[in-house]
Amino acid sequence: MRITLFLLGLLIFQSQAKPLSYYFSADIEFDQSITKPSEVLGYEVGEWHVRHDQLVNYLTLLAKQSPRMRISTIGHSHERRPLLLLAVTTANNQDKLEQIRQAHLSSLSTKTDRSTSPNIIWMGYSVHGNEPSGSNAALLLAYYLAAAQGDEINQLLENNVILLDPALNPDGLARFAHWANSNRGKTLSADPAHREHVEAWPSSRTNHYWFDLNRDWLLLQHPESKARVAQFHRWKPTVLTDFHEMGTNSSYFFQPGIPSRTHPITPTQNQTLTHQLAEYHAKALDKEKQLYFTQESFDDFYVGKGSTYPDINGAVGILFEQASSRGHVQESINGDLHFHRTIKNQLLTSLSTFQGVLEHKDTLQAYQQGFYLDALKLADKEDIKGYVVAKGNDSSRFESFIKLLQRHQIYAYDITKAIKVAGRTYQPGDIFVPLAQPQYRLVKAVFSTQTSFEDNTFYDVSGWTLPHAFDLNFAPIKSRWGLKTAEAQRKIKSNGRSGVLQEGAYAYAFSWDDYFAPKLLNQLLSAGIEARVALQSFSARTNQSEQTFSPGTVVIPAGVQSNASWQAILSETLASYAIEVFAIRSGLTAQGIDLGSRLMVPLKQPKVLLVGGEGTSQYEVGEMWYHLDRHLGIAPTIIEQRRLARANLARYTHIVMVDGNYRGLNKHAKAAILSWVKKGGVIWGHKRGAQWLVDQQLLNVETISKKEMRAQFDTQDMPFSAREELAAKQRIAGAIFNARADLSHPLAFGLDDEILPVFKNSTWVMKQNGAPFTSVLKYTSSPLLSGYADQRNVKQIAASSVLIADEYGKGIAIAMTDNPVFRGYWYGTSKLINNALFFADALK
Incomplete structure (x- = not known):
């Protein structure tokens, strides 16, 4: 009796496992020398949620076995998980991969014939960790690309370099795999109220710091996004896919989204191409009798999302949304939704993307080439020539802003002569960001102050003006007459401090203007150094000259320090900051409060x-x-x-x-x-x-x-x-x-x-x-x-x-x-x- 129950339980358990024949057409032949996913995982894809380390191990093995694949670690997540990118093409193309990349980039600045050159396709999966069908489908897609045989795969690889980004959010994916697997029983529960389907706070949608990485393509606050965008610009694909999940009671969505909610900067042809590719997805899902929808719910307005950022960078970004099982199986209005079904749908539209891109290769390449070659002409028709941006008093904040522009390949130039714009004088050291550059559309997007829209319904934010976020004064400039700038692009300045701290001072002081002054102060306080904040301004004699200090200045009096090594600690700490520190000679000031004033308030380290x-x-x-x-x-x-x-x-x-x-x-x-x-x-x-x-x-x-x-x-x-x-x-x-x-x-x-x-x-x-x-x-x-x-x-x-x-x-x-x-x-x-x-x- 016990043996019978055990076998019955085992059959129930294994009934959820689907072999490769479930995912792929019987017409596809595979190279049997290439390891199947189940041979490494120990289970069929979809039976359990793949862990990120398993994903890495399998893809690394495939890259060793297949001459079609080259694997790179392009960065690491906050939790130090590797961010993988696989370049997949024919073995012959692999031998000249760098030459292909360089030729592709060159074609975007010079009119050349690209008809015989490989196209670049970026396939990205599961930016939200608890939307795992994408990354699990990426396993199968990688196997297909490595092992499939025949004319269809040969034509695909000969004409394309496929960049496979299997897990955009490794930390979130790892958290959700642990959650779903640890709450899975032998007998699966489809009850939506079951713990497996209801994550604890915080959910695995996010990365290590609980950020939504799908909103970080423009903002680039996290290593995952920085690494990805760097590679995006290194390759500049013509098509980028972005595979997500949505509510369990939905079906399947693929773009185009709501027509009136596309950012007006996006070229019309971008949406035309999206429509053309959508026909291939519809055909693939029709064949499987799967429900789907387009042109509703989702938009293409905020340019910092994974499917929209490509649209203003010369590519066609395509969002896919699969109804989520949020576990291994869950009840839905369309019947029980199994994890393996969600994976198969993502695989189907991955393959339909290949078919559509292959058949529209010339059109896609011509569109991208025109996107960049026409940028200067379009900029010349604008009423403004670009934007001037003031540095202000905070060098670190300004440098962070410039660094962000540079990560997006936006050119900026130092202003070399004072110029008055809109009632404000912009000085040498401020910058000019011209519209006339390859990133013309992105410049317009990040400086936009639009407040009136054709459609006022937004899926995400409607305003994201970058200089406003950094509290930098800026203005559009209508004419370059009188504007003098450096010939070379602005470079990032060092964060390190130059100069030696002068010993023997009565006190030391630094301004609160710099963005990293609070971090410096916190580090000093944690090391036991006593500090004060000046609530009013004062002028004091330093070793350089008489200096005026604003309210908020941090003062470190020598006479109150109890740590005998305090000056060495101060000097060592300051070496990491580009913050000027003044040595003050006396507690008696020339103007304003003295250093012993009750308006010099003692500071303590925040807990x-x-x-x-x-x-x-x-x-x-x-x-x-x-x-x-x-x-x-x-x-x-x-x-x-x-x-x-x-x-x-x-x-x-x-x-x-x-x-x-x-x-x-x-x-x-x-x-x-x-x-x-x-x-x-x-x-x-x-x-x-x-x-x-x-x-x-x-x-x-x-x-x-x-x-x-x-x-x-x-x-x-x-x-x-x-x-x-x-x-x-x-x-x-x-x-x-x-x-x-x-x-x-x-x-x-x-x-x-x-x-x-x-x-x-x-x-x-x-x-x-x-x-x-x-x-x-x-x-x-x-x-x-x-x-x-x-x-x-x-x-x-x-x-x-x-x-x-x-x-x-x-x-x-x-x-x-x-x-x-x-x-x-x-x-x-x-x-x-x-x-x-x-x-x-x-x-x-």
């Missing part, structure tokens, strides 16, 4: 508790974690809401609450937090985190709820067909608003000027606070800078508060309506959270 867990936004917790860790060198303690009541809050100087639903905090946790603030703690909240501070009466401020904002719109007698249009008007889908700062306030120290662009994707509003000295940042009277927001929302937001800080007992509560560290690239507003961490005690 940050970051609230996370179920209910909080994993993206915003991750963005704050990333900022604290990578930009400040602070290791926050992340504690889930459910554990807060048991936490020893006395260990921490700061509590940070990002956007989220904080109903999970019980009365004991609330009481503990309020008591901790009263005793001297500093609490920061933004978006719904800020709302929680107001609800708990830590701050006395009037607000306008999201519900009240929605109520502005008259919905009486509105037809059902207008639902989506109404929702688009009621929300702010990521736009940039202008705000004005009180530069005398410690939370605004280090800003170049009082105008600060803020990224906004919430309609929650804090009204102006009448209490004195509490309002740090307010929206201007005409705040919309870039992106879409309905004028009814803009009117309510105008002149309202962005950032408020007030005392609560002996502590400080700080509320911000928006996320200051959005997606890791908002260098401007992130200075606000930096100041809250180091200078909030000065408000007491």
